[in-house]
Amino acid sequence: MSDIKGILIIGGGMSGLTSAIEAAEAGYKVSIVEKNPYLGGRVAQLNKYFPKLCSPNCGLEIQFKRIKNNENVTLYTLAEVVNVSGVEGSYDVTIKVNPRYVNEKCVGCDACAQACPSERPNEFNFGMDKTKAAYLPFDYAFPFRYVIDEKSCADNCKKACLDACKYNAIDFNMKQETINLKVGAIVMSTGWSLYDAAKMDNLSFGKAQNVITNMMMERLASPNGPTKGKILRPSDGKEVKNIAFVQCAGSRDENHLSHCSYICCLASLKQATYIRELYPDSKAQIFYIDIRTPGRYEQFYWKVRDDKGVTLTKGKVGKISEDPATKDVIVEVEDIAAGNKIKASFDMVVLAAGMVPSTKESTCGMNIPLTDEGFVNAPSLQKGVYAVGTLKSPVDVARSVQDATGATLKSIQSMVRR
Amino acid sequence: MAEQVISPDLNFVKDIIASGGDTLKKCFQCATCTVVCNATPNNRPFPRKEMIYAQWGLKDKLISSPDVWLCHNCNDCTKYCPRGARPGDVLSTMRQKFIQENAMPSIMGKVVTQPKMTLIALAIPLVLFLLVLGLTGHLRTPEGQIVYSKFFPIPYIEAVFMSAVGLAGIAYLASLYRFWNSMSKGNNQPYTKGIVPAFIETLIEFAKHSRFAKCGPNADRRIVHMLVFYGFVGLLITTIWVTVYYYAPKINTPIALSDPLKWVANISAASLLIGGVLLALNKMKDKGFVSKSSTFDWIFAIMILLLCITGILTELIRLAGIATLAYPIYFIHLLFVFYTIVFFPYSKLSHMGYRALAITYSKMTNRDIQI
Amino acid sequence: MEKKYGVYVCKGCGINDAVDVERLANVATKDMKMPSCKTHDFLCGPEGVQLIKDDIAKEGVNTIIIAACSPRVKYEEFDFPGTITERVNIREFVAWSQPPKTEDTQNLASDYLMMSITKAQKVDLPQPNILEGISSTILVIGGGITGMTAALDAANAGSKVVLIEKESQLGGFVNKLYKKIPTSEFKEPLIIDTDIDKMVKQVEGHSNIKVYKSAKLEKTDGQPGLYDVTISANGASETIKIGAIVMATGWKPYDASKIDHLGYGKFKNVVTNIEFEELAKKGNGKILRPSDGKEAKRVAFIQCAGQRDPNHLPYCSSMCCVTSLKQAGYVRQNPDAVAMIFYIDIRTPGRLELYYKEAQNNPGIMLTKADVKTVSEAGNGNLYVEAENTLLGEKIKAEADLVVLATGIVPTTKESQEYQDGLTQAASKGDEAKKAYLESTPKPEFILNLSYRQGPEIPSLEGAYGFADSNFICFQYETRRTGIYAAGAVHQPMNMMEAQQDAAGAAFKAIQCLDHISKGIAVHPRAWDETFPDPLLIRCTACKRCTEECPFGAIDEDEKGIPYYKVNRCRRCGTCMGACPERIVAFKDYSVDIIGSMVKAIDVPEEGFRIVAFTCENDAYPALDTAGINRKNIDPSVRFIPLRCLGGMNLVWVADALSRGIDGVLLLGCKFGENYQCHFVKGSELAEYRLGKVGETLNRLQLESERVQMLQVSISDSDKLPGLINEFVEKVKEIGPNPFKGF
The missing domain is CATH 3.40.50 (Rossmann fold)
Structure with missing residues (x-):
């Protein structure tokens, strides 16, 4: 078996984890390269999944348990693939691993973070709060190991962290490392990032304080989020009782993202349940072009639709502004069914921002055929390289998992062919 | 509401697409356009519904729609349209189609509105003038100081233009009347305001160009439109003034440059010229979004420019005293004058009356916007 | 050792x-x-x-x-x-x-x-239990696009595949299609050839694939790795050894005649979307309508016909919007023809939006949102479509030469599931009712014909409307019948492209399952586990609880009702261990005795309270860990004992604990009911059910029933959980100490 090369999985989100673990459990060596200091990708940031309203941490826990019990998985966090050469069955891969400044001796005791005097914006929570420069990305983070944001940690900070650690786990001498791997197949599962909502000048994100994105809403609703799961609006910390969801904020819009991002209708329906459950006297209104709840998701749509506190209005929001006195958000839209243009005021507005394929940031040192929107044009990919999930087209977690499982089989075919 | 029988007219759709509304079918009815439009009323706003009517080829719906005329082509809609459906251009095309369809006699609608017929349109005054001048023996360059009335005596001009304008005016009134009827029947909305106050309000708005102030990304249009509008108004006044001078104080052309009439005339001509140039430049300017002007629009802009340029040349060459050039230029200028005035009901200029009626109607039916 | x-x-x-x-x-x-x-x-x-x-x-x-x-x-x-x-x-x-x-x-x-x-x-x-004679052949049921993809993908990875198809030729529904949509670039041409013949050739010519056509699965005996599958084809029956199964039996169109108001069956020129494909194929692109063979120049498409409708299919079939846009393209091959599409929402998720965008940009394709109320006769074979809430007006009526109903998909598993559910229900009312049910209900065609004690098919999933779906978002192939993986439209509503991805996934899981079995380890989610249930059958009373409660149907019975473990079907959750009143089920590292002994190892002082909390390993335990990470205080009287699944909770532990003076017992399991969270299906629900019976024990001991409680806990409840536990402790303290202390 030693001559069988492993499979490289780029991206440790739900798709990448699936591809990696499935292959590992079938007896193949896999290497996961993840750019974040933790695994789980986008789903780790979600409060709940639609339609079951269960925590993504549940599935991640099983995935991590599978990794813990399987010796075929090698994990590189804070890492990026910078170059790939070779052909199916024999690729040379160069990986750049950024220093974590915390080694494997870390026990996760939090002493460094408690002692650390410096703070940094918490990108896991989309900058809505701060962490110490020495921090654990979030409380279910895997690997369960702290990270130090060296740029935010001046000399006195470094000293404080070093002094606090009794286990010699902090090492500021760590350098960026380059690792070379030989693999037989490559699965790209680098997923997506959220479209920059500030680019839609008519929707006032970044101008009106109480206009947030759907991903920010996930963090606000999460028990381990910046507001500990209480949905409070940014301007004044007021409980949000009257909320609007603006669908297709950037998606299905050739000025921004010409594709549909698949998950936003369901995400907003789901987020409406967050607020309705948290504050029984709350109201939520969803403005949409088409409600897209394919398959059995239709039932979830009905469930939310039938809640008296939720209103669904066909019509795309064209303008958003802020009431300077109250910081309430004013939304302008045509209620198409009624045939009237309306202006309505809300405590907070959530923009259902869309998916940007991560190829816009990097194609992992490879020459990857792309569609006009930047997704991987899968039929034109060379044999041996596979793109999964949202890298090919926006999809939900379920379809990502299906595709990622299938990609494992394709990778194995690449091994067999050689 | 009563049930409507819908009968999609594929030819009408194709016609709109061919006439400048080529993006029509891209619209997916999200209603961004109606929201970003500052000129649309809150109640049954445009242009979303006009877009779907046009997509289905529902000509009747569009013919009776005041909203097509409430559109001032600001193009906020086009800028924000997520599908590149360019509602501004599509509505503009609808107006063009309407002018054509509603023309009386209908043949004139085709001749004037269709770009390929422009030369024929210009041939009408050409033939007419040649006939008049030829029959009366004026078809030659007069001797001595350049006085245009020696070439084309004012009574002849009066006679030709008066009768042509009279006929065109009647036709235009008939078209407007037909439009008003189909609009008020097709919409069947209760009135909350009388026609007279509504019409006066409309005229005041026109004078101020206040609706154009609502335009978002294309706010320059207000100034451009105002220059063109007042240029025409000024020239109209001048024309009447000249007639008055001719018959009352018996002041003959050429009129002295010091005369107030000349001031008004020259200022108006300048206004029209600047407006016309800006109009053309504006069409070519990058406004951060794609908006295409139809050939119909382009022809109109070119005609204004030609009218203006030939008019100014007429005056300048006369002052320079080059008779061999002056009379032919004057002749050509008169062709454009004819085109502009007599073809008014069939050219882009006719939108003035339709728009006035549409705004008046919207005021009467309480669908006005805050100006 | x-x-x-x-x-x-x-x-x-x-x-x-x-x-x-x-x-x-x-x-x-x-x-x-x-x-x-x-x-x-x-x-x-x-x-x-x-x-x-x-x-x-x-x-x-x-x-x-x-x-x-x-x-x-x-x-x-x-x-x-x-x-x-x-x-x-x-x-x-x-x-x-x-x-x-x-x-x-x-x-x-x-x-x-x-x-x-x-x-x-x-x-x-543990010593892994590796059974002899494991077959690594994959059986694919269904020769449509999904089944063929699964077969090819598995075969290309080196597996032997047996593919069975009930029709006389491979291809399934794709055979009926006139054209399909492009696979990646949604630009002209928007309709392309399906090329299904090429794929059929590839399958039939593949050295690793054996194809049975006009074939039916008569019987599936045994367990993963060791299935004896009886296939009848062309009048002959054959039994072959099979390792694992991919079920790609697809779908049937919903019966359009049930949708009264749309006129199907009443008017000849009302057809379904599948029939429309056949018309287009027959006319080679020309749409000649059924009533008079005249070319249809005004075609109305009614979306969601009998779908997204509580009276018909309460789900969306995921593919009809694109199908109708594609079919409108067929109509428009005649430049004078018009296609009108009446939709509720246009559903072209993801990059399919670009297909919508391109397809829509056609002069003769007219779309409007509409609630179609009726289809009625307009004379000459033409039809009126009447609709409300449209973008064109509140009530409209349009005339069409032909009406196409975008009817939905019904999974092939639906009928057999409904039959089985009916049978279970009848059986619960007694033998008479069961007999009456069997006599009165026509037996549908089964797919798998498993000779499992729990029934011949994959059990139905609440809220899945007959689809053989996984209950888990993260684990799309977490099947309730180990070794059998559904793919394609029988799995979930999906389009052709999605079905092909799904096919590869399911094929892989089948291969992986066999890898695990050959190593003697469990199949997902405990894919490292070498232990297995080893019951001491001499003490078995044939109460059948284990055979009934096993979530995976892993236990059959012999004639005397003595359970017979088919270990390759088992997923090692220990539900049988919890179910067994005789406490005879044991794993090497997990048994009634082991957990019971742990309970007994707790020192119960005469003063002070002690609570035992049986804790689900996957959700509650990590939540408690996280509470610790966040330094949340939990009452010190509570001792947590992790269980693989709360389904393994044996009542004897409660009795043991209480009789030893422990003051309260808490069960921390996951959410059950619809959208259940338990990866062993009904673990926490069974634990709750068993708790219902603990009253007896408590009565005997003269103890308050409030001393025993179950909480449904999610992994993300780390913030709330300490409070809930402390509340329970307070309640127990209010009741007072267990009088058995010190005995």
Whole structure:
């Protein structure tokens, strides 16, 4: 078996984890390269999944348990693939691993973070709060190991962290490392990032304080989020009782993202349940072009639709502004069914921002055929390289998992062919 | 509401697409356009519904729609349209189609509105003038100081233009009347305001160009439109003034440059010229979004420019005293004058009356916007 | 194996500040009579780990008890192959969630240590149970696009495949299609050839694939790796050995004549979307309508016909919007023809939006949102479509030459599931009712024909409307019949492209399942587990609870009703262990006795309260860990015992605990009912059900029923959970101490 090369999985989100673990459990060596200091990708940031309203941490826990019990998985966090050469069955891969400044001796005791005097914006929570420069990305983070944001940690900070650690786990001498791997197949599962909502000048994100994105809403609703799961609006910390969801904020819009991002209708329906459950006297209104709840998701749509506190209005929001006195958000839209243009005021507005394929940031040192929107044009990919999930087209977690499982089989075919 | 029988007219759709509304079918009815439009009323706003009517080829719906005329082509809609459906251009095309369809006699609608017929349109005054001048023996360059009335005596001009304008005016009134009827029947909305106050309000708005102030990304249009509008108004006044001078104080052309009439005339001509140039430049300017002007629009802009340029040349060459050039230029200028005035009901200029009626109607039916 | 014990207590991470480690070590050596107990400042560090390794190498220590952090962390450091290693979580559960250096804290730590030592004493190293004669052949049921893709993908990965198709040719529904949409670039041409023939050729010519056409699966006997599958084809029956199964039996169109108001069956020129494909194919693109063969120039498409409708299919079939846009393209091959599409929402998710955009940009394709109310006759075979709430007006009427109903998909599993569910229901009412049901209900065609005690098909999933779907978002192939994986439209509503991806996924899971079976380890989610249930059948009373409650149908019965374990079907959840009143089901490291002994190892003082909490390993346990990470305080009287699944909860433990003077018993399981969270299907629900019966025990002991409670806990409840537990403790304290204390 030693001559069988492993499979490289780029991206440790739900798709990448699936591809990696499935292959590992079938007896193949896999290497996961993840750019974040933790695994789980986008789903780790979600409060709940639609339609079951269960925590993504549940599935991640099983995935991590599978990794813990399987010796075929090698994990590189804070890492990026910078170059790939070779052909199916024999690729040379160069990986750049950024220093974590915390080694494997870390026990996760939090002493460094408690002692650390410096703070940094918490990108896991989309900058809505701060962490110490020495921090654990979030409380279910895997690997369960702290990270130090060296740029935010001046000399006195470094000293404080070093002094606090009794286990010699902090090492500021760590350098960026380059690792070379030989693999037989490559699965790209680098997923997506959220479209920059500030680019839609008519929707006032970044101008009106109480206009947030759907991903920010996930963090606000999460028990381990910046507001500990209480949905409070940014301007004044007021409980949000009257909320609007603006669908297709950037998606299905050739000025921004010409594709549909698949998950936003369901995400907003789901987020409406967050607020309705948290504050029984709350109201939520969803403005949409088409409600897209394919398959059995239709039932979830009905469930939310039938809640008296939720209103669904066909019509795309064209303008958003802020009431300077109250910081309430004013939304302008045509209620198409009624045939009237309306202006309505809300405590907070959530923009259902869309998916940007991560190829816009990097194609992992490879020459990857792309569609006009930047997704991987899968039929034109060379044999041996596979793109999964949202890298090919926006999809939900379920379809990502299906595709990622299938990609494992394709990778194995690449091994067999050689 | 009563049930409507819908009968999609594929030819009408194709016609709109061919006439400048080529993006029509891209619209997916999200209603961004109606929201970003500052000129649309809150109640049954445009242009979303006009877009779907046009997509289905529902000509009747569009013919009776005041909203097509409430559109001032600001193009906020086009800028924000997520599908590149360019509602501004599509509505503009609808107006063009309407002018054509509603023309009386209908043949004139085709001749004037269709770009390929422009030369024929210009041939009408050409033939007419040649006939008049030829029959009366004026078809030659007069001797001595350049006085245009020696070439084309004012009574002849009066006679030709008066009768042509009279006929065109009647036709235009008939078209407007037909439009008003189909609009008020097709919409069947209760009135909350009388026609007279509504019409006066409309005229005041026109004078101020206040609706154009609502335009978002294309706010320059207000100034451009105002220059063109007042240029025409000024020239109209001048024309009447000249007639008055001719018959009352018996002041003959050429009129002295010091005369107030000349001031008004020259200022108006300048206004029209600047407006016309800006109009053309504006069409070519990058406004951060794609908006295409139809050939119909382009022809109109070119005609204004030609009218203006030939008019100014007429005056300048006369002052320079080059008779061999002056009379032919004057002749050509008169062709454009004819085109502009007599073809008014069939050219882009006719939108003035339709728009006035549409705004008046919207005021009467309480669908006005805050100006 | 003769056990040589080594106990190690870590002093790091605040443990030393919270408890007296020396006293704790004494508990191990004195009370528990362990040969040694070593302490270390930093046990997971290189030196600490070396200390243990040295003991293994030099002292022959093979049974290791590590009192340190949660077993969820430092799993690499504390991995000692070939040993029994027990982790005692005195960091998260004690040091991080209790006030330091109190007597309660000390007792808590020492109880955990005693419980773990007790467990280590009872546990044996597992020996994998590898059955002989494992076949690695994959059976694919269904020769449509999904089945063929699965077969090709598995075959290209080196597996032998048997493909069976009920029709006389491969291709399934794709055979009926005139054209399909492009696969990646949604630009002209928007309709392209399906090329299904090429794929059929590839399948039929593949050396690893054996195809049976006009074939039916008569019987599926046995278990994964060892299925005896009887196939009847062309009048002959054949039994072959099969390892795992991909079920790609697809869908049937919904019966359009049930949708009264749309005129199907009443008017000849109302057809379904599938019939429309056939018309287009027959006319080679020309749409000649059924009534008079005239070319249809005005075609109305009615979306969601009998879909998204509580009276018909309450789901969306995911593919009809694109199909109708494509079919409108067929109509528009005649430049004078018009296609009108009446939709509720246009559903072209993801990049399919670009297909919508391109397809829509056609002069003759007219779209409007509409609630179609009726289809009626307009004379000459033409039809009126009447609709409300449209974008064109409140009520409209359009005339069409032909009406196409975008009818939905019904999974092929639906009928058999409904039949089985009906049968189960009837059987629960008694033999008479069952007999009546069997006589009165026509038996549908079964797909798998499993000879499982729990029934011949994959059991139905609540809210899945007959689809053979997984209950789990993260685990799309978490099947309730090990070794059998559904793919394509029988799995979920999906389009052709999605079905092909799904096919590869399911094929892979089939291959992976066989890999696990050949190694004697469990199939997902416990894919490392070499233990297996080993019941002491001599004591079996044939009560059949295990055979009925096993979530995976892993246990059959012999004629006397004695259970017969088909271990390759088993997923090692231990539900049978919880179900068994005779307590005879045991795994090497997990048994009624082991857990019971842990309960008994808890020191119950005469003063003070003790609570035992049986805790789901996957959700509640990590939530408790996280509460510890966030330094949340939990009442020190509670002792958590992790279970693989709450389905393994045996009532005897409750009785044991209460009769020993423990004041309360808490069950921390996951959410059950619709959208259940249990990865072993009904674990927590069964635990709750069993708790319903504990009343008897409590009555006998004259104890209050409030002393036993179950909580449904999600992994993300770490913030709320300590409060809920403390509330329960308070309630028990209000009831007062268990009178059995000190007996």
